[in-house]
Each structure stands twice: as C-alpha cells, then as structure tokens.
Amino acid sequence: MNEMLGLYPQWYVPGIGTAWVMGIIGTIHVLASHTSVGAAWLFALLATKSVHENKPEIMVYLKKYGMFLLVFSYIIGSITGPGIWYSVTVASPRGISGLIHNFVWLWASEWVFFFVEVIGVYAMVYLIGKIDNKTYLKLAWSFAVASWATMILIVPILSFMMWPGNDHWFQTGSTFDAAFNLNYFAHLGVRTAFMFAVAGAVGGIIASTLKDRETRIEITRFLSKMGLAGLVLMSFMFMWYTLTLPDNARLIMDTQMMPRYGKVLLVLLTTTALYFMFTAWKPLQLRQSMAGAMTLAIALFGLWPEERSRESMRKPYVAGQYIYSNQFFSRDVPGKGVKSDMPLIKANGVLATDYFVPADLHTITPENQLRAGSLLTHVMCANCHSLEPNGALRPLPALFGYSKEPKMIKAYLDGALYHGMVPYMPKMPLPEDEREAMAVYIASLPGGSKKPASVAINQTEIEAKGVN
Amino acid sequence: MDAATTANMLQTMQDQAGIPSHPLIFQILMVFTWIPHILFVNISLGAALVGLYAFTKRQDPNWQLLSEAMTKVAKVGVSLLVVLGVAPLLFTQTIYDPSWYASNVLSAAWVIGFIFTLTIGYLAWFTFYLKNHGAQAPGWIFWLGVFGLAMFLLDGFIMHVLAYQGLHPEKWLSWYTPGGHVDMSGTAIHAFELPRWGFFMAMSLTVFGAFLIAYGDYFKVRADRAPAYLDFARALGAKIAITGALLQVVLLLWWLIDVPAQVHVWTHPMTWLLAAYLFVLLAAFWLARSNNAGQGYRLLAMSIGMAALVSIFREVLRMAYLHPFNYDILNYKVLWDIPSFALFLFTIVVVGGLMGGFIITLVYKAGRVQGPYEADATVTKLGNGSLASTAIWVVVFIGTGIWIWLRNNG
Numbered sequence: 053m054n055e056m057l058g059l060y061p062q063w064y065v066p067g068i069g070t071a072w073v074m075g076i077i078g079t080i081h082v083l084a085s086h087t088s089v090g091a092a093w094l095f096a097l098l099a100t101k102s103v104h105e106n107k108p109e110i111m112v113y114l115k116k117y118g119m120f121l122l123v124f125s126y127i128i129g130s131i132t133g134p135g136i137w138y139s140v141t142v143a144s145p146r147g148i149s150g151l152i153h154n155f156v157w158l159w160a161s162e163w164v165f166f167f168v169e170v171i172g173v174y175a176m177v178y179l180i181g182k183i184d185n186k187t188y189l190k191l192a193w194s195f196a197v198a199s200w201a202t203m204i205l206i207v208p209i210l211s212f213m214m215w216p217g218n219d220h221w222f223q224t225g226s227t228f229d230a231a232f233n234l235n236y237f238a239h240l241g242v243r244t245a246f247m248f249a250v251a252g253a254v255g256g257i258i259a260s261t262l263k264d265r266e267t268r269i270e271i272t273r274f275l276s277k278m279g280l281a282g283l284v285l286m287s288f289m290f291m292w293y294t295l296t297l298p299d300n301a302r303l304i305m306d307t308q309m310m311p312r313y314g315k316v317l318l319v320l321l322t323t324t325a326l327y328f329m330f331t332a333w334k335p336l337q338l339r340q341s342m343a344g345a346m347t348l349a350i351a352l353f354g355l356w357p358e359e360r361s362r363e364s365m366r367k368p369y370v371a372g373q374y375i376y377s378n379q380f381f382s383r384d385v386p387g388k389g390v391k392s393d394m395p396l397i398k399a400n401g402v403l404a405t406d407y408f409v410p411a412d413l414h415t416i417t418p419e420n421q422l423r424a425g426s427l428l429t430h431v432m433c434a435n436c437h438s439l440e441p442n443g444a445l446r447p448l449p450a451l452f453g454y455s456k457e458p459k460m461i462k463a464y465l466d467g468a469l470y471h472g473m474v475p476y477m478p479k480m481p482l483p484e485d486e487r488e489a490m491a492v493y494i495a496s497l498p499g500g501s502k503k504p505a506s507v508a509i510n511q512t513e514i515e516a517k518g519v520n
Numbered sequence: 521m522d523a524a525t526t527a528n529m530l531q532t533m534q535d536q537a538g539i540p541s542h543p544l545i546f547q548i549l550m551v552f553t554w555i556p557h558i559l560f561v562n563i564s565l566g567a568a569l570v571g572l573y574a575f576t577k578r579q580d581p582n583w584q585l586l587s588e589a590m591t592k593v594a595k596v597g598v599s600l601l602v603v604l605g606v607a608p609l610l611f612t613q614t615i616y617d618p619s620w621y622a623s624n625v626l627s628a629a630w631v632i633g634f635i636f637t638l639t640i641g642y643l644a645w646f647t648f649y650l651k652n653h654g655a656q657a658p659g660w661i662f663w664l665g666v667f668g669l670a671m672f673l674l675d676g677f678i679m680h681v682l683a684y685q686g687l688h689p690e691k692w693l694s695w696y697t698p699g700g701h702v703d704m705s706g707t708a709i710h711a712f713e714l715p716r717w718g719f720f721m722a723m724s725l726t727v728f729g730a731f732l733i734a735y736g737d738y739f740k741v742r743a744d745r746a747p748a749y750l751d752f753a754r755a756l757g758a759k760i761a762i763t764g765a766l767l768q769v770v771l772l773l774w775w776l777i778d779v780p781a782q783v784h785v786w787t788h789p790m791t792w793l794l795a796a797y798l799f800v801l802l803a804a805f806w807l808a809r810s811n812n813a814g815q816g817y818r819l820l821a822m823s824i825g826m827a828a829l830v831s832i833f834r835e836v837l838r839m840a841y842l843h844p845f846n847y848d849i850l851n852y853k854v855l856w857d858i859p860s861f862a863l864f865l866f867t868i869v870v871v872g873g874l875m876g877g878f879i880i881t882l883v884y885k886a887g888r889v890q891g892p893y894e895a896d897a898t899v900t901k902l903g904n905g906s907l908a909s910t911a912i913w914v915v916v917f918i919g920t921g922i923w924i925w926l927r928n929n930g
Contacts, residue, residue: 058532060621061696063628064704073632127642130602134609135635141613142628142706145621146535152613153537157860160549161867163607168875170603174596175879183886187895190903191882194875197910201871204917220928227540227860232924381536388537388855407521407529410697427702434704 060145069445070143084129090251092199096192109267117258118177146379147370162205211235215298225387235296241289252279256343272335279328300475301365313357320353367476376478398481425493454499462491527845533618538853550611557604564597566728568669615849619686628706641671680717687841715774722767729761730823734816765802783840874909878902
C-alpha cells in the first residue's frame with residue numbers, strides 16, 4: 053500500500069469547470085489539425101492531377117489554399133496542439149503524467165513528424181512554381197504521409213484514454229500493448245475519414261473565390277467527392293468504433309450522450325452530405341459564406357458534442373481505466389508497478405495523506421468541518437462537477453436535488469460511491485468523518501433556479517440497462 | 521515545508537509508472553532539443569523587434585526591405601519555435617514531472633492565458649506581415665505588430681515563471697494555501713527572477729545579430745539583393761549582437777548574484793565556462809564589427825555554441841536547486857520499453873534525417889537561386905529517401921499494430 057498520495061494541487065474554474073476549458077481548446081484544435089491532415093492529402097492529390105494533366109491553374113488554388121491553411125491550420129493548430137497538452141496538464145496532471153510516462157517515445161516520434169510537417173507546409177506553399185514538378189510531387193506526397201503519421205501516432209494515446217481493451221497492458225506495461233488497444237484502428241478510421249470530410253468543407257472557402265470557371269468547377273467537385281467519401285467512410289467506422297467501447301462508455305453513450313446529442317449529430321451528418329451533393333451538382337453556386345458556415349457548423353454541432361461525449365464516456369476514468377477522473381489510481385497495474393490509491397484512502401483518508409492540505413485540516417474538528425468538506429469535495433468531485441448551483445458542468449447541488457440534508461447526501465456517499473457501484477463514478481472509500489464533512493459542505497451549497505436532474509433518475513436508467 | 525518532507529513529497533509525486541528508458545537519455549534529449557527551441561525564440565523576438573523598428577524608418581529603402589524581411593522571419597520563426605518547444609517540454613515532463621505539473625497548476629490561469637495570448641499575438645503579427653509591404657504600408661499596422669511582440673514577450677515571461685516556480689518545491693504548499701486557505705484559482709504568479717528572464721531576452725539580441733550577419737552572407741549570391749543592402753544588414757547585425765552579448769554578461773552577473781547561496785552556483789565549472797564563452801563571443805563580434813562579410817555562418821555557429829552552454833547551465837542549475845530535496849533523476853524507476861524506443865530512434869534518424877534533410881536542403885538551395893530551381897542529384901536522392909522512409913514507416917507501424925491487435929484481441 054502507498055504511504056502518501058501523489059496528488060498535485062488543484063485548479064478549479066467556477067461555472068464551467070476545467071473540463072470545458074479542455075473541451076473548448078480541444079474543439080478548435082481538432083478542427084484545425086484534422087483540416088491540415090486532410091488538406092495535406094488534398095494537396096498531394098491535386099498537385100499530382102495538376103502535373104499529370106498539365107493543369108498549372110490548379111496550382112493557383114493550392115497556393116491560395118496553402119496561405120489560408122498556414123493561418124487556419126498550422127498556426128492555430130500548432131498552438132492549440134500544445135494548448136490541449138497545457139490544458140490537460142492543469143486540469144488533470146496525474147492523467148497526463150500517466151500518458152506521458154506510457155507513451156513518451158510515441159509522442160517523441162510524433163514530434164519528429166510534427167516538425168517535418170511544419171517546415172514542410174512552408175516549403176509546400178512557398179515553393180509552388182519555384183521548383184521542378186517531380187521534386188514538388190515528392191515533397192507533396194512525403195508531406196501527406198507525414199501528416200497522416202501524426203494522426204497515426206496520437207490516436208494510440210487517445211484510444212488508450214478510453215481503455216486498453218484487454219488485460220495485456222496491465223500485465224506487461226508494454227507501450228505497444230497500450231497503443232494497439234481494442235479501440236485503436238476503429239478510432240483511427242473515424243478520424244481519417246473525418247479529416248477528408250472536413251478538408252472538403254474548408255477547401256470550399258478558397259475554391260469559391262477562384263476566378264477561372266473551369267478550375268473552380270473541377271476543384272469544387274473534387275472537394276465534394278472527397279467530402280462525401282469521408283462522410284460515408286466515417287459512418288461505417290463509427291459503427292465499428294462503438295463496438296470497441298467498454299461497457300461503461302456504451303452505457304453513457306446510450307443513456308446520456310445519444311439523447312442529448314444524437315439528433316443534432318444526425319441532422320449535421322445529413323446536412324453535410326446534402327451540402328456536398330449540392331456543391332457537386334452546382335459547383336458554381338458555392339459561396340464562401342456557405343463553406344464558412346458549413347465549417348462552423350461542423351465545429352459547433354459536430355466537434356463540440358464529440359469532444360464532450362468522449363470526455364463523458366471515459367467516466368469514471370481519465371486514462372487507461374486505471375486513473376480516475378479525480379486523479380486517484382483506481383487499481384494496481386502490475387506491469388508498471390502502479391499501486392491503487394483505494395486502500396490508502398480507505399485506511400487513512402485524503403486529508404492526512406495528501407501533501408497539499410493546510411496543516412489545520414489534517415484532522416477534522418467541528419470548527420473546521422465545513423472547510424475540510426469544501427477541500428474534499430473539490431478534490432474528489434470538482435474535476436467533473438461544478439459546485440455552483442447553475443454551473444455548466446454537471447452541477448453537484450442540482451444532482452443532489454439542492455438538498456440541504458447532509459444525511460441524505462451522506463447516504464449516497466456511504467453506499468453507491470463508497471462501494472463503487474455507479475459505473476460512471478469513481479469509487480470513493482473515504483473514512484466516516486471525511487464523508488460526513490463532504491455531506492455537510494454539499495448541503496451548504498446554495499440552491500439554484502434550474503430543475504434538478506436527480507441522481508436517482510440516472511441510477512434507475514442504469515439499473516434498467518444493466519452493466520456487465 | 522521542510523526539506524525532508526519536500527523530498528518525500530517529490531518522490532511520491534513522481535509517476536509510479538516509471539520511465540521507459542534510462543533517465544540520462546531523457547536528460548540529454550531535453551537539453552539538446554531545447555537548443556533549437558531557444559534559438560528560434562531568440563531569432564523571432566529579435567526579428568520582431570527589428571522588423572518593427574525598421575518599419576518606423578521605412579522611407580529609407582534599406583530599412584523598408586529589412587522590415588519586410590524580418591517581419592517574415594518572425595512569422596516563420598514563431599511557428600517553428602512552437603513546434604520545437606514540444607520536444608523539450610515532453611522530456612521535462614518525463615523526468616521532472618513533479619516540478620512541471622505543480623508549477624503549472626499553481627498558475628493554471630496563466631498557462632491557459634499563454635495559449636490565447638500566443639494565438640492572438642500571432643494573428644496580430646500575421647496581419648502586420650500581410651500589410652507590411654512597400655514604403656506606403658499604413659502606419660496603424662505598427663501597433664498590431666507592437667501588440668504581437670508584447671504578447672510574445674508576455675508568453676516568454678509566463679514560460680519563465682513556470683520553469684522558475686518548479687525550482688522551489690519547498691514553497692508550493694505555502695503558495696497553494698496562503699494564510700491557511702486553499703487557493704485553487706491558479707491566477708497568481710508566485711515567483712519570478714528578472715535577471716534570468718532578462719538574460720534570455722538579451723540573448724535574443726545576440727543570436728539575432730549573428731543571424732542577421734549570416735542573412736547578409738546567405739543572399740550574397742542572389743543578383744536581386746543589392747550588396748549595399750546586405751552590407752547594411754550585416755553592419756546592423758554586428759551592432760545588435762555586440763549590444764546583446766554585453767547585456768548578457770551584465771545580466772548573467774546579476775542572475776548569479778540572485779541565485780540562493782545553497783545552490784553553490786559560483787563554484788560550478790559550468791558557470792565559469794559560460795561566462796568565459798560569453799566574453800569570447802563578445803570579442804568575436806567586436807573583432808568582426810567593421811569587416812564581417814563572409815563571417816556570418818561562423819558567428820552564428822558560435823552563437824549556437826553559446827545556446828548549447830546556456831542549455832547545459834540551465835540544467836545544472838535545476839539539478840542544484842533540487843539537490844537539497846534529494847531529487848535526482850538517476851533514481852527514477854526505469855522500466856525499459858525497447859520497441860517504442862526503437863520506433864523513436866528509427867523515426868528521428870531515418871524519417872527526420874531524410875525528410876527533414878530533404879526539405880531543409882531543398883529550401884536552402886532553392887532560396888539561393890533567382891527564378892526556378894531544378895533539383896540536383898543530392899536533392900533528388902533525398903527526395904526519394906524522404907518518400908520511401910515515410911511510406912515504409914507507415915507500413916511497418918500499421919503492420920506491427922495489426923499483428924499486436926490480433927494477438928491481444930483476437
């Protein structure tokens with residue numbers, strides 16, 4: 053058993069929580085980065101077409117699109133990439149640490165591709181017309197493959213966050229066992245397909261401004277076909293993806309995510325397909341504003357729900373089904389020598405074992421009970437729950453029905469949470485006095501104006517669905 | 521927090537998963553990948569400052585040309601410094617995880633602010649770049665550029681704070697719980713060291729000055745670059761570099777005085793080696809001040825050498841700061857993971873070497889030719905190697921993945 057907890061200090065963002073901060077940066081990054089990878093393939097395909105069919109006017113489009121992408125994708129994408137890293141660092145330091153210490157060499161390999169990709173994009177844009185065609189095509193195809201390699205290398209980490217999918221990694225600790233988890237190829241397929249779809253939409257922003265009529269028709273139709281192919285492939289890959297999810301994720305997807313986002317995503321998918329069909333049929337009718345609106349819609353109604361869903365579906369874990377969202381280790385990982393934190397907090401609690409607790413809170417007294425409860429609630433709950441009554445992130449007071457009864461709240465802490473019976477909630481085997489302090493603090497939180505979404509409702513749904 | 525408790529805390533905070541290779545490998549990579557990062561930080565900041573100053577004198581054709589060129593250098597430089605910064609950050613998190621994560625969380629709002637200020641600063645700079653063409657460029661764009669540079673400087677300061685706070689683990693608890701009350705807002709900057717930050721800013725002048733002299737040499741073969749303009753750039757570069765190196769000497773002294781006595785910085789050979797090298801570099805710039813044509817690459821190489829020494833010195837300081845708390849990376853638990861290490865080595869040597877070499881050589885050679893460039897035999901071979909290595913990489917990675925996936929999930 054560990055002697056002390058290796059927790060870090062905590063960052064709390066009132067109202068939206070740290071999860072939304074990650075979500076906002078993540079949405080911007082996913083849009084920019086997937087566009088850049090998809091556009092790299094578009095560049096290579098169109099450059100090949102330009103050379104083989106002797107159509108130098110296509111290069112005019114590539115130059116314009118490339119300049120646009122430098123800002124849209126490579127600047128915003130390359131800043132928000134580390135930006136996600138930074139936001140996860142401050143929101144979930146133990147989570148990111150676990151990923152870094154498992155995947156550091158994969159990440160370092162991705163950095164090599166990332167570097168050649170960034171110098172490559174400048175070369176791609178500024179050397180159009182400056183170097184011979186053969187060399188340009190070598191550059192374009194190296195660039196396309198290297199761009200995709202960045203995706204190939206980041207998806208192992210993202211899919212491992214969902215779960216390893218089998219017991220191998222827990223026993224071996226091997227990076228490749230973690231990387232090629234059950235979810236990996238399906239996840240890679242979804243993202244690869246999406247990159248073509250989004251590059252098709254973003255490409256229209258520049259294609260719609262082309263002066264040459266024939267080139268405009270040809271490129272717009274090319275983008276439409278690429279976008280449609282991406283959408284079709286993505287639909288199949290998504291079906292496979294859902295089959296590779298753990299039970300807890302399937303449960304949350306079915307009971308919470310689909311009711312909330314399912315219709316929006318379906319409407320978006322249909323609209324995007326219709327948009328591509330229309331632009332293939334009437335390419336000259338495509339306006340810059342339409343392509344811009346389509347891109348924005350994909351970000352707001354596609355990526356934002358996707359980012360929020362992925363974050364929710366991992367619950368109660370943040371990585372590898374061994375690190376809980378609240379930063380505690382949920383289980384032993386023999387292959388890595390990781391020990392669960394659960395026995396320690398069951399025996400000694402959190403206040404006496406976390407280094408980042410003020411000295412006067414190590415022992416709970418009637419005088420400090422509320423402060424102790426506040427600290428414990430922030431540590432145990434605030435990664436996933438707003439503590440404000442109308443907070444945007446699953447507000448805790450609302451989930452307890454704005455109860456002012458510590459006994460009612462404590463009953464939940466004593467039962468379902470203590471024993472880890474709720475599939476999407478971390479187990480919290482805290483000692484009696486710490487549970488009491490939390491209950492007193494949660495009961496003291498102000499009431500809100502919204503209708504409560506009670507814990508009981510969600511539990512009923514879960515019981516009805518059953519969890520294996 | 522006393523030293524013994526701090527030591528226990530650091531040990532407990534180290535990731536239980538351990539590291540997948542020997543800690544020295546990560547340390548060496550961390551130190552040496554930081555060198556290109558800081559060089560591009562220096563070049564970008566120097567280019568932005570000079571680009572803006574030159575803009576105010578754009579009625580003179582030399583200054584106007586210089587402003588446009590340096591605005592572009594800063595534009596490219598910032599995007600490269602961002603990507604180059606990823607590697608040292610990755611390796612820092614691997615072996616100094618407690619310091620980096622604790623420091624970041626304690627100033628979390630600034631960490632997030634870094635992302636947004638860098639984004640809007642870069643967009644402002646990009647707009648300045650797009651409009652900064654010709655002597656008739658509108659005057660108001662100057663302020664966009666100033667805003668961009670101000671954001672870059674702020675971001676440099678935030679990075680300095682995050683690195684510096686990580687050196688003081690004994691203070692983390694008191695910073696987190698001022699007056700016994702827990703502060704989770706992440707809005708405070710708890711510690712900074714002006715001479716240390718100032719040293720890196722002065723270093724920007726030195727490195728950029730050397731870059732400007734080399735810039736003059738690089739374009740001397742281009743008929744469309746007037747020799748008078750290149751002479752002007754080199755002379756300006758020499759002045760800037762001398763100023764920067766002088767400031768670095770002064771700020772290094774101030775920095776050393778400011779370092780706590782228990783770090784014993786004065787007795788470390790790296791301190792004296794760095795100081796001596798700075799004097800040598802200063803002398804080299806001084807000697808080349810009036811006739812520096814053809815010396816740009818040599819002076820730039822010497823500046824890169826200085827950056828390497830600074831990087832090593834920075835690491836030596838970190839080790840000394842953490843020594844009283846028994847934090848020694850050599851004690852980090854190692855669980856070797858050979859396949860992923862081999863993947864990295866193959867990627868950096870073969871793909872990085874061939875594709876990176878292809879692009880850099882191509883850009884270098886094409887840039888020295890006025891008009892279209894026809895690839896020579898070297899570039900052709902590098903191009904073939906680039907394409908083959910990336911394709912082979914993907915096939916091997918995906919192939920290995922399918923085999924492991926089937927074995928583990930079949």
